[in-house]
Amino acid sequence: MEEEKVRKLKLMSGLLTALLVSGVAHATTITIAANNNGDMVRMQKLSSDFTAKNPDIELRWVILDEGTLRQKVTTAIATKSGIYDVINIGNYEVPIWAKQKWIEPLDNLGSDFDVDDLLPAIRASLSVDGKLYGSPFYGESAITMYRPSLFKKAGLTMPENPTWEFIKEAADKITDKNEGVYGICLRGKAGWGENMAFVTALANSWGGQWFDMKWRPQFDGQKWKEAAEFYVDLMKKDGPPGSSSNSFNENLALFQSGKCGMWMDASVAASFVSDPKQSNVANDVAYALFPTHGELKNHGNWLWAWSLAIPTGSKNTEAAQKFVNWATNRDYLSLVAGKEGWANVPPGTRSSLYANPDYQKAAPFSDLTLKAMNAADTQHPSVEPTPYTGGQFVSIPEFQGIGTAVGQQFSAALAGQETVEQALSKSQEITKREMVKAGYIK
Structure with missing residues (x-):
């Protein structure tokens, strides 16, 4: 038993x-x-x-x-x-x-x-x-976020569809370095999806393009020269110190703490800057479309x-x-x-x-976000014909490496380690070499 x-x-x-x-x-x-x-x-x-x-x-x-x-x-x-x-x-x-x-x-x-x-x-x-x-x-496009109180103090009104020329004027008037307020915050940290997302969108709005229809790089062209000089000069005059190390998270923190008058970046940031639990300026933020340049109507095509x-x-x-x-x-x-x-x-x-x-x-930013996303035409990122699609990036496998290498040149120009002319010349050389190696240019 x-x-x-x-x-x-x-x-x-x-x-x-x-x-x-x-x-x-x-x-x-x-x-x-x-x-x-x-x-x-x-x-x-x-x-x-x-x-x-x-x-x-x-x-x-x-x-x-x-x-x-x-x-x-x-x-x-x-x-x-x-x-x-x-x-x-x-x-x-x-x-x-x-x-x-x-x-x-x-x-x-x-x-x-x-x-x-x-x-x-x-x-x-x-x-x-x-x-x-x-x-x-x-999902996101790129929009403009700004502080209405600073615009009012400067006697300015932000249009829904601003131009880069207006943005520069506003940044100059809003910047008050004695008070720790900078007119504008933009990405500067090197990376194809970091500073080059913004810089490519800026160049697109300027009428620039990464490649012509024969895959030849275009950094030696006038449009890239104008866009790059505008970006570097604007940030050196009206941006915060250390901009060459700042990307999305760093600029978000700066804006939320009240140190940025304007910030052009991903529309997803709108919920974070307007949240009183996270943002000191939640009750002092409004939104506009990503800027255009002159008479061009290209908003950078960020998607x-x-x-x-x-x-x-x-x-x-x-x-x-x-x-x-x-x-x-x-x-x-x-x-x-x-x-x-x-x-x-x-x-x-x-x-x-x-x-x-x-x-x-x-979400008071919802209509503008949807409008920006619907306006993005990734099939035609530039006003000029391109052999690629993608908006703020180029839809080819090689872009990840090329974009980061070029991003390092723009970051160096922003940090004052090289001139805009040197950054563009090196970017042209780097990109052409890699495109020849990959077989795009015969």
């Missing part, structure tokens, strides 16, 4: 151990490589909602600054290392990497995802052959979408698609609204958001 009891106890113990081992074996950990911006940091904080709904999935977050993120993710995905299951990339990488089969099509997001609700321009920029490869968690994608090397694609669904569907927008208010919902992805009266009321 005792032997029977012992046998049963051993059997039950064995079954319990098997169940415990089975439970551990079925727990899936997905690693998410994400950009260190406000929306992704907020998503990480809210991700307990996902794990509560999916107790068999654990999340490991790797939050990196934009430049480091791009470097690490590009290396990991090109080698199919499998160290990341979800990656944070934009509409520059998505079409290129999808064609190289580096990322998976997102065809198992579920019927509740409602892909048809995505804004057409954003969906198209993240699709290849009609398949979605990146799911957007926010960007930070998205979530799944590398082909991932061993956890099913769990990863569940996370992507949670992070980018309409329910997530409602989750953010409930926790942080409608003004802080990630913008620029879904038509239903811009039709939502609660969002329209809470």
